[in-house]
Amino acid sequence: MQLFIDSLTNAVAMAADPMLLLFVMLGVAWGCVAGALPGFNSVIAIGVMVPFTFGMSPIHAIAFLMAINVGTAFGNSIPAILVGVPGTPSAVLTALEGYILHRQGKSGLALGVTYYSSVTGQLIATLLFLAAVVPLAELTYVFLSPELFALYLVGATALVSLTSSNIIKGLAAAAFGLTIAMAGRDPLSAVTRYTFGITELRAGLETIPVVLGLLAVSEMFRSMRQIFRWDALSQSFTAKFPPLSALRRVTPSVLLGSLIGTFIGAVPGVAGGAAAVMSYQQSRIWSKHPEEYGKGSIEGIAANEAAQNADQAGELIPTFGLGIPGSSAMVVLLGALLMHGFIPGPLLIREAPELLHAAVAGLLGATVMLALIGWWIARSLLVVVTMDRSLILIGALTLAMIGVFSINRSVFDVFVMLFFGVIGYFMLRYGYPPAGASIAMILGAGLETNLRAGLLLKGGSVIDFVTRPWTAGILSIALFLLLFGAWSTVKLLRKERMARAMALERDLAARKAGDTP
Amino acid sequence: MPDRGGTFRTGNPTLSEDQTTAASPFAAEDGSGEHHVDPIRIEMDKRVDLALHAVMIGFGLVAVYIATGFRLGGYPDPVTARGLPYFTGTYLVVAGLILAARRILTWSEIPGIHTVSEGTDDEPGRPASWVRSFSIIGIAALWAYSLKYLGFIVATPFALFAMIWLMEVRSRAKLILFPLLFTILSWAVFSQILGVILPMGFLSHFARSLGLMP
Numbered sequence: 065m066q067l068f069i070d071s072l073t074n075a076v077a078m079a080a081d082p083m084l085l086l087f088v089m090l091g092v093a094w095g096c097v098a099g100a101l102p103g104f105n106s107v108i109a110i111g112v113m114v115p116f117t118f119g120m121s122p123i124h125a126i127a128f129l130m131a132i133n134v135g136t137a138f139g140n141s142i143p144a145i146l147v148g149v150p151g152t153p154s155a156v157l158t159a160l161e162g163y164i165l166h167r168q169g170k171s172g173l174a175l176g177v178t179y180y181s182s183v184t185g186q187l188i189a190t191l192l193f194l195a196a197v198v199p200l201a202e203l204t205y206v207f208l209s210p211e212l213f214a215l216y217l218v219g220a221t222a223l224v225s226l227t228s229s230n231i232i233k234g235l236a237a238a239a240f241g242l243t244i245a246m247a248g249r250d251p252l253s254a255v256t257r258y259t260f261g262i263t264e265l266r267a268g269l270e271t272i273p274v275v276l277g278l279l280a281v282s283e284m285f286r287s288m289r290q291i292f293r294w295d296a297l298s299q300s301f302t303a304k305f306p307p308l309s310a311l312r313r314v315t316p317s318v319l320l321g322s323l324i325g326t327f328i329g330a331v332p333g334v335a336g337g338a339a340a341v342m343s344y345q346q347s348r349i350w351s352k353h354p355e356e357y358g359k360g361s362i363e364g365i366a367a368n369e370a371a372q373n374a375d376q377a378g379e380l381i382p383t384f385g386l387g388i389p390g391s392s393a394m395v396v397l398l399g400a401l402l403m404h405g406f407i408p409g410p411l412l413i414r415e416a417p418e419l420l421h422a423a424v425a426g427l428l429g430a431t432v433m434l435a436l437i438g439w440w441i442a443r444s445l446l447v448v449v450t451m452d453r454s455l456i457l458i459g460a461l462t463l464a465m466i467g468v469f470s471i472n473r474s475v476f477d478v479f480v481m482l483f484f485g486v487i488g489y490f491m492l493r494y495g496y497p498p499a500g501a502s503i504a505m506i507l508g509a510g511l512e513t514n515l516r517a518g519l520l521l522k523g524g525s526v527i528d529f530v531t532r533p534w535t536a537g538i539l540s541i542a543l544f545l546l547l548f549g550a551w552s553t554v555k556l557l558r559k560e561r562m563a564r565a566m567a568l569e570r571d572l573a574a575r576k577a578g579d580t581p
Numbered sequence: 582m583p584d585r586g587g588t589f590r591t592g593n594p595t596l597s598e599d600q601t602t603a604a605s606p607f608a609a610e611d612g613s614g615e616h617h618v619d620p621i622r623i624e625m626d627k628r629v630d631l632a633l634h635a636v637m638i639g640f641g642l643v644a645v646y647i648a649t650g651f652r653l654g655g656y657p658d659p660v661t662a663r664g665l666p667y668f669t670g671t672y673l674v675v676a677g678l679i680l681a682a683r684r685i686l687t688w689s690e691i692p693g694i695h696t697v698s699e700g701t702d703d704e705p706g707r708p709a710s711w712v713r714s715f716s717i718i719g720i721a722a723l724w725a726y727s728l729k730y731l732g733f734i735v736a737t738p739f740a741l742f743a744m745i746w747l748m749e750v751r752s753r754a755k756l757i758l759f760p761l762l763f764t765i766l767s768w769a770v771f772s773q774i775l776g777v778i779l780p781m782g783f784l785s786h787f788a789r790s791l792g793l794m795p
Binding site for chain 1: 621623625633637648652653656657658659660662664666672673676679690691692698700702704710711722724728729733737740748750759763771778
């Protein structure tokens with residue numbers, strides 16, 4: 065408890081720094097705009113801003129990145145309400161309820177409830193995040209190489225098993241990520257591996273160009289396949305802040321959404337959409353007005369929005385506390401934080417407590433900023449929502465290329481990003497999760513080092529290595545996750561069988577129709 | 582049987598199609614909970630899928646082959662520098678073979694060149710072009726290559742013009758103003774505010790004489 069209070073006090077003190085607040089405000093504003101931009105998601109929003117953080121101190125950079133994450137969760141609901149198009153899958157139910165209210169001329173009510181729920185959900189989730197992360201610091205004293213290896217393994221298998229429909233492809237993506245992480249010097253024996261005589265590869269591949277290529281650029285390339293605009297769907301509107309009675313009515317849904325969002329978000333690999341859907345359903349069960357759901361329910365919006373924001377803070381628990389990023393956005397965030405000297409995992413509080421305080425200061429500062437400017441932003445974002453998606457995609461790609469170039473003034477890094485963008489494009493389209501490859505690339509060095517160091521510690525005995533109590537427990541979780549992934553693959557095979565049966569039926573019907581004179 | 586792929590719907594949506602589409606243009610496709618419609622989309626190209634399996638097998642074989650040449654350290658390391666490369670390379674080969682065998686054995690069960698999607702598909706109802714995506718990748722690579730010779734200020738507007746043209750932007754104002762404004766703004770932010778020295782190419786001497794770069 066004392067550690068929690070100390071961390072919170074330090075974070076609040078840090079948040080009083082005017083420079084930090086300025087960066088937080090910029091981060092929230094960019095996050096909101098990026099969240100509302102057609103074709104953008106939090107991965108791209110964070111990714112294109114990473115190079116800008118290299119000129120900042122690590123504390124400011126971490127707070128800035130946290131603020132972007134908060135802003136994006138709020139911003140992606142604005143197009144959901146104003147044009148009926150969710151910025152991300154987790155805003156689908158906001159689109160369902162909010163767009164109906166918007167068309168009924170109740171835009172202010174929908175936007176106001178969104179604003180209130182997002183701010184409240186974020187605040188509750190930030191406190192829950194800190195309360196959950198601090199106890200993980202105790203693991204510092206029981207975790208040696210075997211446990212850390214097991215933890216890295218769980219991190220990779222969680223994302224792979226829960227995000228890929230075909231576990232064989234998911235694990236192939238992770239194997240690919242591990243292989244590219246091996247380029248450069250072997251961490252223990254300093255043997256050079258997979259450098260192909262290229263000087264730039266001797267120190268290994270830079271994390272940011274690879275991760276941005278696999279996660280952000282690949283998505284941009286995929287989006288560029290199609291041309292569509294949202295401006296035709298938009299309409300001008302006026303918005304008045306809702307009465308306090310409306311906010312009082314949605315408060316139970318907000319609390320429910322915040323708790324569910326934080327809890328679900330803390331499970332690595334479970335998408336934000338699951339938290340949003342679950343809190344929406346629970347809110348309907350407990351509501352006094354279940355008949356309004358699906359017809360413009362403000363409680364539905366509140367539960368969904370609170371869960372979405374809380375989910376973002378929940379995802380930070382495994383990312384910071386265990387070093388396991390739970391989603392693509394967290395992989396990019398972790399990659400950027402590592403470049404700023406961040407030490408994720410149980411060592412965080414012992415080795416670099418100020419960076420944890422900076423993260424909490426960023427989250428708290430962003431919540432306050434969202435409370436101050438969120439309502440104004442919500443009303444102003446129609447202009448952003450209706451911007452030309454083609455220009456935005458090209459602008460984002462160019463910005464990512466300039467940003468990656470600026471890290472080392474290296475054209476080679478830009479080529480690396482584009483190369484992995486192309487690989488990520490095929491992975492996205494053909495069911496190999498790029499997030500699985502990215503996380504394996506980030507965790508690869510730690511995973512290999514701890515495996516080899518742990519086996520040395522145990523005199524080369526695999527049995528002694530895996531039967532340490534914590535190691536065995538964590539490896540069991542990894543095994544369970546793999547079995548879960550295998551179950552998803554079985555479901556995919558069933559789908560294929562059903563499709564084959566339908567195709568056959570359709571073919572037979574067509575032939576019968578053709579036989580008829 | 583059309584060769585363009587398609588979508589089969591399963592499950593029992595409790596809202597009618599009209600209700601969901603009325604609520605949100607995308608809700609019928611992406612909705613969840615009681616509005617959920619679980620689609621089986623047949624849009625994944627079997628040929629590319631099989632080609633990717635072949636690439637995977639080749640990548641794994643090359644990874645293992647190269648790993649056989651890694652030097653072994655002098656101390657008693659049970660895994661060595663070769664251990665993980667052997668493991669990942671072998672997995673890629675075995676997984677590639679399994680996936681390729683499955684694809685070949687089920688090739689004719691769904692007529693046409695498409696099969697059940699496993700990845701992210703295009704938005705339904707809108708034409709998609711991989712040529713556009715790959716042309717833009719080509720221009721982006723050309724931009725990176727030409728930075729050294731043409732410099733940022735000259736290469737960027739041309740690249741942006743070409744890329745937005747490919748994205749079917751035809752408004753003259755956008756075609757001219759967007760590349761110019763974006764180039765000037767990004768140069769000002771990166772070069773003058775963040776202190777990143779952007780290449781000036783053949784204009785380097787001129788830029789130095791103006792004090793725009795060190």
